[in-house]
Amino acid sequence: MAVRAILVERTNVITDNKENQNRLAAIREFVQTIAIPAEEEVVAKNRIPETIVDVMRGNGYFGWSIPKEYGGSGLSTEELALANIEISQAATAFRARAGTNTGIGSEGLIQDGTREQKDRWLPKLASGEVTGCLALTEPEAGSDATALQTRAQLKLEEGEKKFVIDGTKRYITNAPIADLFTVFARTNPDDLSYKGITAFLIPKDRPGISAGPEHRKMGQAGSPVSEVYLHNVVATQDDVLGGELGKGFSTAMKALNKQRINLAALCIGPAIRMLDEALAHVKKREQFGKPIAEFQLVQAMLAESKVEIEAAKALVLETARARDRGEDITTQASICKYYASEMCGRVADRVVQIFGGAGYCADIGGPIEMLYRDVRLFRLYEGTSQIHLLNIAKRILK
Ligand SMILES: Cc1cc2nc3c(=O)[nH]c(=O)nc-3n(C[C@H](O)[C@H](O)[C@H](O)COP(=O)(O)OP(=O)(O)OC[C@H]3O[C@@H](n4cnc5c(N)ncnc54)[C@H](O)[C@@H]3O)c2cc1C
Numbered sequence: 001m002a003v004r005a006i007l008v009e010r011t012n013v014i015t016d017n018k019e020n021q022n023r024l025a026a027i028r029e030f031v032q033t034i035a036i037p038a039e040e041e042v043v044a045k046n047r048i049p050e051t052i053v054d055v056m057r058g059n060g061y062f063g064w065s066i067p068k069e070y071g072g073s074g075l076s077t078e079e080l081a082l083a084n085i086e087i088s089q090a091a092t093a094f095r096a097r098a099g100t101n102t103g104i105g106s107e108g109l110i111q112d113g114t115r116e117q118k119d120r121w122l123p124k125l126a127s128g129e130v131t132g133c134l135a136l137t138e139p140e141a142g143s144d145a146t147a148l149q150t151r152a153q154l155k156l157e158e159g160e161k162k163f164v165i166d167g168t169k170r171y172i173t174n175a176p177i178a179d180l181f182t183v184f185a186r187t188n189p190d191d192l193s194y195k196g197i198t199a200f201l202i203p204k205d206r207p208g209i210s211a212g213p214e215h216r217k218m219g220q221a222g223s224p225v226s227e228v229y230l231h232n233v234v235a236t237q238d239d240v241l242g243g244e245l246g247k248g249f250s251t252a253m254k255a256l257n258k259q260r261i262n263l264a265a266l267c268i269g270p271a272i273r274m275l276d277e278a279l280a281h282v283k284k285r286e287q288f289g290k291p292i293a294e295f296q297l298v299q300a301m302l303a304e305s306k307v308e309i310e311a312a313k314a315l316v317l318e319t320a321r322a323r324d325r326g327e328d329i330t331t332q333a334s335i336c337k338y339y340a341s342e343m344c345g346r347v348a349d350r351v352v353q354i355f356g357g358a359g360y361c362a363d364i365g366g367p368i369e370m371l372y373r374d375v376r377l378f379r380l381y382e383g384t385s386q387i388h389l390l391n392i393a394k395r396i397l398k
Contacts, residue, residue, distance in 0.1 A: 020079055027086040030059060035090030039367060042093050042222035046214075055099060056128065061087070062101040063126030065262075066110065069124035077258065077320040081265040085313070088269025091367070092237035092374045093222030095266055100174045101125045103262050104382075105132025107255035108199060112242035121180060133178040135169040135228045136252055142170075143387050145184075146194045146249060150230060152185035163235040165200065165208075168287060169228040173382070175211040176224040179204050183230065184252060187245045199241035199248035219373030222352055259382060260333035261323065264316045264340035267378050271309045271347040274371055276303060278351045281358075292354075301350040302371065308347065312340040331395045338388040341378035348372045 034052060036052050042048050054063065065080050066072025075083065080102070100106075105198045106125045109117060109132075124130035141147040150167025165185050175181070181202045188196035202209055212227035237243065241251055279302065282293035292298050319332040351359065358365030359372070379385045 006136070020082065022071075023079075024082055025088055026059065027083055027270050031087060031094075035087075035094045036367075039091045039370070042091060043370065044341045046221050047224075047383070048093055048097050048222050052094075053128070054222075056094075056098055058306070060126075061098040062128030064098075064102040065258075066102070066106055066122050066126040070118060070126055072126035077323040078317060081261060081316055081320040084262055084265035085269045085272070088266040090274040091222065091370065092220045092266075092270070092377075095269075096173060096220065096223035097131075098128065099262075099266070100133050100178070101128065101131065101257045104134035104255050105178075105180070105182065106172070107258055108134070108241055108251040109201070111254045112247065113201075114243050116238070117134045117241065118381060121201065125180070130179040131174055131177055132180045132182065132274055133172055133174040134252075134255065135172045135175065135183045136365070137169060137171050137179050139168060139170050143384060145252070146197065147192075148184060148186065148197065150183070150185040151189065152187045152198060152235065153189075154187065154199065161237045163200070163239075165202075165230045165233040165235055169230070171225055172211075172228050173216065173223065173225050175226045175228050176214055178211070181209060181228060182241065183209075183233075184248050185230075191246075194249035195246050197252075198236045198245045198247040199251050200239045201241055202230075202233060202235060202239060206233055206235075213264060218376060219370065220377060221370075250298075256382060257330060257333050258323070260337040261316060261320050261329070263378065263382050264312065264333075264336035265320075267340035267344040267375070268309060268312050268316065270371055270375050271305070271312070271344045274347055274351040274368065275302070275305050275309060277366070277368060277371075278305070278354045281355055285356075285358075298354060303356055305347045305350055308343045312336075312343045332393060332396075334388045334391045338385055338392065342385060344375045344378055348375050 034055060038049065038052055061071055063072030064075045064083055068074040084095065106122065109121055122132065125132050136145050137149050138150060140149060150165065152163040152165045155162045155164060165183065167185060180202065183202050184197055185200060186196045187198040193352045208231045210229050212229060215225045217225060282298055283291050285292050310314045316336050319329050319336050322332065323329045348371060351368055355368050359368045362369040
């Protein structure tokens with residue numbers, strides 16, 4: 001009976017299977033016919049052409065995770081994971097362009113925003129008119145995000161509460177093109193714990209906020225990342241995410257908890273793409289008078305990659321379903337992010353090996369060299385592998 005109940009519940013997670021299948025087929029078509037053919041241009045110009053961004057807006061890619069009442073698609077965690085696995089088969093820049101709106105740039109607002117804040121921002125984030133970003137990391141606060149030094153000093157002006165924000169954020173995805181910054185700052189200077197941190201919604205035209213020059217990254221060309229400078233930025237009580245002081249870190253953790261499942265799914269797409277590229281290559285490339293697909297040591301690398309991709313997919317989709325059922329998936333989300341990002345790194349390394357010199361030289365081997373560099377970031381951001389291992393160990397030792 002209990003098993004039956006779970007099965008019934010599970011079939012309800014993907015709200016409309018046909019709609020979901022159609023969406024995935026349409027994303028696949030976008031990836032194959034628009035995104036992958038534009039990869040070289042994206043790398044050369046370090047930007048996704050605006051015409052393609054418009055297609056992404058029109059296709060609703062910016063609103064996947066935003067509730068339907070605010071103009072988004074209201075995808076379940078599982079549906080979003082499946083969509084992310086598809087779109088991330090093109091170069092990372094494509095999914096990163098819309099990904100802050102369907103992830104860290106909107107999730108805090110969805111989880112903890114006031115009705116007014118949601119009404120003001122979510123429809124524009126869902127349509128892609130506005131690009132969001134999440135500004136947590138700082139030069140001296142990376143893995144230890146609670147050590148952030150950005151200050152929001154409370155001032156009373158003619159009886160009205162105002163906050164003056166000063167600080168520097170680092171490595172902020174989409175900051176150079178963002179219209180809305182979710183900024184984390186310490187509102188209680190006497191409380192150096194997470195409880196002294198508050199999240200603010202700051203529009204880009206607010207005096208005193210600016211994005212620095214783009215970081216020169218190892219990979220992910222076309223996905224702009226930079227520092228964010230906050231100099232005497234004045235915020236009001238209306239800009240406090242959720243309206244309550246001291247809740248910022250809990251909002252960030254809620255957003256990141258879901259994002260870890262998203263990111264794990266986004267690690268699976270590139271691994272599938274690289275394995276597909278490798279499968280095509282091994283049938284064409286001949287050495288010692290036969291296709292290298294016939295060599296068992298090459299076959300082992302292909303099979304190991306396939307096994308790990310399937311394992312990651314099963315893990316991520318099961319965790320997504322558990323989240324949709326309302327279960328606490330904090331440990332599982334860390335496991336997903338750790339396993340899928342490390343898996344993707346291993347697949348990338350094997351695929352370069354399978355391509356030989358062509359895997360190292362972009363002009364000979366095509367996208368493999370780029371993809372290898374692109375996926376290296378996955379093991380670093382949104383919690384490094386070491387931080388996730390520590391989290392997992394801490395929670396299972398409890
Ligand atoms: C391209 C890019 C985009 C990013 N986008 C965003 C964004 O949009 N918003 C945002 O807020 N941040 C963003 N980040 C920041 C990212 O989340 C941090 O880089 C990450 O959390 C690691 O922090 P750090 O780089 O300061 O490394 P550090 O914290 O300095 O870590 C360095 C090394 O020490 C290890 N280490 C640290 N503490 C421990 C410990 N306690 N035990 C064991 N090992 C430890 C780490 O695992 C790592 O190997 C981005 C980063 C990059 C590079």
